[in-house]
Amino acid sequence: MVKIPELLMNLTVRERMLPVMAIGLLCLFLHSCTAENLPISVKPAEPKIAVASVVGPSETLFITLSNSFSALSAEDANDLSQDAIDRLLIDNALVILEYEGFRDTLSSFFDVSGLYGTSLQSFNDYQPLKLTVFDSTSSETITSETKLMPQAQVDSIQITRRDTSVSFLTDFSYQIKDPDEDNFYVVHAYQLTAPDTSEADSVNNDLFFSDQGFLIYEQLVTDRAAENGIIANNDVFEFSSPVDSAIVVITHVSEGYYRFLEARQRSGGIISSLANEPVNHPTNIENGVGYFSAHKPTVRLVGVD
C-alpha cells in the first residue's frame, strides 16, 4: 500500500505545493469562519466579609478577615499582588469572641493586616463560641457561632519508606480513638524543608511563620469505618526528596467545617474544572462568607522508618 508521504515524494515541487496551499487556504477559510465569542453580563456578588480561622502553635486561634471581591479580578491567587491582597484584608475591625458570658476583643496579631488572634488554651472542650465582627469601613457586621472541638485522641502514627529506587513512596498509617458520636477529622502531613529539630512545637512554629515545610498529604476522615472505637487508616503518599521525619497534624473538626474543607477539595477536581461545575462552599457566617472553626490540632513530629 502506497503511503501518502511516499506519494508526495514522487511529485514535483509545484505539484507538492498545490495541495499544501489548498489545505492552507481551507484552514484559513475555516479559521476565519470561527464564530466569535459572545459577551455576557453577569451580576457580580456584593462584597462580603470573608472569615477564615486557623489554629496555630500553642493553640492560638488565628482569624483572618478580608473582603470578598469580583470573580473578574483574578484567575487565581498568583494573579494577586501583595498590594492587592493587602487592600482586601480588613484592618482595624472590631473582632469580639464571646463565651460563657465573657467578651474577648481580639487584637491585630503581630500587626499583620487582617490577622486577629487569641489563645484557646484555657477553653474547655465543646465550649460554645460566638464571633462578632464589625468593619467600620464598610459598616458591615457579621456573626458566627461554633464550638471548640477537642483534640483528636491519636493512638499511633507510623511513616515507613518503601524500598524502591524510582520514587519516595511512603506508607502512612495512623490510629485515632474515636468517641461515640459522629466525628470528623482532618489529617495533614508536611514535608520539612529546614533541618529537623526534635520538638514538634518548634517545627510547628517553623511551619507557620517561616514557611519551612510544605503540605504533601491532606485527607478528610469520617468515623464511618471505625471499628471498636478505633479508626485505623493506611495510605500512601510520596515525598519529593528523601527525609528522616515529617510533621503530622490530626485535627478533630466539626461536621460543618469538614463539609467546608470537603468542598474545597472537590472544587479542585479535574472534572469539576473541565465541566465548569460549581462547588459551593458552605458557610456558618451570618451576612458573610468563609468558615469560623475552633479546634485543637494534635501535632506530631514523626520519624520516617
Added chain:
Amino acid sequence: MIPQKILLMTVFLLLCANLHAQITISGHIYDNSEQEALPGATLYLPELEKGTATNAYGFYSLTINSSPVKLSVSYLGYETIDTLINLEKNKTIDFYLVEQVGQLGELHVSATNFELQEQVNSTKMSTVNIKPREITNIPTLAGEADLIKVAQLMPGITSGNEGTTGMFVRGGTDDQNLVILDDAVVYNLSHLFGFFSVFNSDAIKDVEITKGGFTPDHGGRLSSVMDIRMNDGSFNRYNARGGIGLLTSRLTVDGPILKDKMSFMLAARRTYIDRLFGLFGADLPYYFYDFNAKLNYKVSNRDRIYLSSYYGDDVLSFDEASNDSEVSEGLDFGFRLGNFTSTLRWNHIYDNQKLFSNVTLHQTRFNYDISGDFIDNSLLIRSQIQDVGLKADWQYFLTPDNSFIFGAQAVTHFFRPNVISTSGDLSELIENSQGGLIQNTEWSVYGGNERKLTKRLKVNYGLRYSLTSSQGKIYSGPEPRLSIRYKIDEHQSFKTSYSLMRQYMHRVSSSSIALPTDLWYPVTRNVKPQKAHQIALGYNRIFPASQFSFSAETYYKVLDQLIEYREGANLVLNDNFEQELITGKGNSYGIEFLIRKKRGSFTGWVSYALSKTSRNFDQLNDGNTYPAKFDRRHVATLVSMFNLNERVSFSAVWTFQSGARFTPQTGQFLMPNASLTQVELIPIYGDRNSTQLGNTHRLDINFILKPRGNDRIGGEWHIGAYNFYNRAAPFRVDIQNNGVTYEYVQQGLFGFIPSISYNFNFSSK
C-alpha cells in the same frame, strides 16, 4: 331465572350472527420494489369511515361486516391503492405500494389523505415519525446524516450543547429516553464524544418518537421512547447504497438470499478523522466505526423470523509506536467505547388472522475501557452493562374499532461499574477492583385496549405492572396509561393522555456534559426508582387540500426520585459512588405547536415550544427550586425541503433556542492554608442555573444535486453549510483575560462549516 336465560341466549345468538357476518382480511403492506414491510401504512374504508394502520412489522388485520367494500391503502411517499374488497370468507391479502418519484407526490394527492386522516382519528398523541429520507436531506453538522439531530428539531425535544446528540424531552434528562433498535436498548447513542449518533441512516427503515401518551407495551424510562427499526433487506433484488462524506463513509448492501424467502442487510460506516488529521500533520489516533446486520426469513405466510445486530466502537489510542507526538513519549493512553446489540424476533399470525404475536429475544452490551501505560505502570478502568431480555407481545384486532395488546417482558441487567486493574508502582496508589457485579431483573406485564366508543370518542387504556429487585429490596408498581380522542369532525380532534412511568436504572455522570466515563447504574437498596406522571392535552387539525397538519399540545409532568450527584463528585476510580448520589424532584410544563407538510414538492415543518423545567434537591441550591440546565424557554424550528425539479433539491433548517442555564462564578475570597503561609481563592457562585446563556439561532442549508441516472444506478451530491451566518452557539461561560482585564465570555463551539458529500445507490435487475 327463565327470562334471564332467554336474554343471555338471545345475546349469544345475536353475537354469533354478528360474527358470522364478519370477514377478516389481514396481511402485510410492502414496498413494491424492495418488498420491505411498511409500518404505519393506513387502510381506510371510506364508505364506513373506518380504518386501521399496520403495526411495527407492517402487519394489519381488518374485520368488516359487509362486502363488497371500497378500501384505500396508503403510505407516505407511495402511490395510494384504491380497491374493492369482495369476499365471502377471511382472506390474507398483501399489498405492494409503489414509491412516488420526483414531484409525483404533488400530482397524486388524493382527495382524502388517509395518512393525514390518521392523525385526527388515532388516539396517539405526542408522537412524531421520522423517515429515512428526511434524515438524509436535512442539513447537519459536517454534512453527516444524523437521526438524533433530526429528532432534536421536533417540538418538545431539545438538544444539550451545540452539535451533540443529547436529547432532553419535555424536561427530562438524557438518560430518561428509551432508545431501542429492533427492540434492543441502545445505551450509548453517540460517537465522537457526543457529536454523531450511532445510527447509520442507510440502515434505518422507520423511527417513531413518543414523548407522552405512552402505550403500555413500553416502559422503563420516564421521558420518551425512540423506536428505531432497521431495514429488513429486499426479497427480490440486490441493492447497494452509501455515501462518502468529509468525516465518514458508509456502505449498505441488501438483497435476497433465497428469493421471496430470505433476505439480508449489511451496513458499515467508518470515520477517517485520524487520517484527515494526519494529512495536516496532526496526530489524532481516534476513529469510530459501526456495523448493522439483519437477516429476514419468511418461514411461511404466517411466520417470520428476524435476526439483527449492531456493533460499534469508538477508539482512541495514543501509543509510542504511533509517531513522534508529544503525548506518545513514554506514555500510552487510550480508550475504547463500544455498543453491541442483537435481536432475534419471531412474528406469528394466528389462524383467525386477528391475532398477531411478536416474541423477541434481545441482548445489549455497552462498555468502556480507559487504559494507560507509563514506564512500568499500567492502568485499566472498565465499566460494563449487559442486558439479556425476552419480550412477548400479542395484538388482537377484534374489529377496526376494537383492538387489544397484551404481553410480558423480562430483562436481566448485569452491571459491572468501575473495574480497576493496575500494575507497577501505580498499584500501590490505586487499588485493583473487580467493580462488584450487580445483577437485577426487570419484570413487566401489560395489557391495553383501544376502542371506539362512539363516532367521536375513542379511548386507548392500559396498565403496565413493573417489578425489580436489587440487593434484597423489591421495587414495583402499576403504570396506568390512558389516551382519549374526541373527534370534532373529519378534520379536527381533541386528544388527552395520562401516563405514569417508572425507571429502574440511571446514568450516573460526574458532570453535566456526557463523558465516556458515565456509568449506568441500577436501583439499589439506597437508590430508588425514578417516577414521572405526565398529562397532556392536544388539538389536531388537518388541511387535506393543502396537505398540512397542525397540532397543539400542552403538558404537565411531575418527576420524582430524580438522581443527581453532589457538587464536585468524582465517580471515576470511586468504588463507593452511591454516596455521591442525591435524589430530588422536578417538574416541567409547556405548550408545543407543530405545522407539518409531509407530501409534495415542498415539505417540512414549523414548530414552536414554550416550556419551563425546574428541579428541587435538598442538597443543592440550599434546597431551593432552580431551573434545569437545559430549561430552554423558547424553542422554534423551521425545516423546509424543496424539490426544485427532478435533479435539484434544497433544504434549510433554521433553529432558535433560548440559552441553556448555568451557574456563574460571581465572586471569590481569600482563604489562607492551614499554616498561614499561602492563600488560595475560594469561588462564590450565584444561585444554581440562575443565569441564562445567550440565545442560539442558526441556519443550516443543503443543496442536493442528482446527476442523470437510471432506475438502477443513481447518485446525489450534497453540498451544504452548517451555521451559515456564523453565529456562536454558547455552550459555556469562562472568565478570560482580554489582555487588560478579565471578562465573562460565552464560547461557541462551531462556526460556519461547509460540507460536501456524495451518496450513491445501485440496484440489480
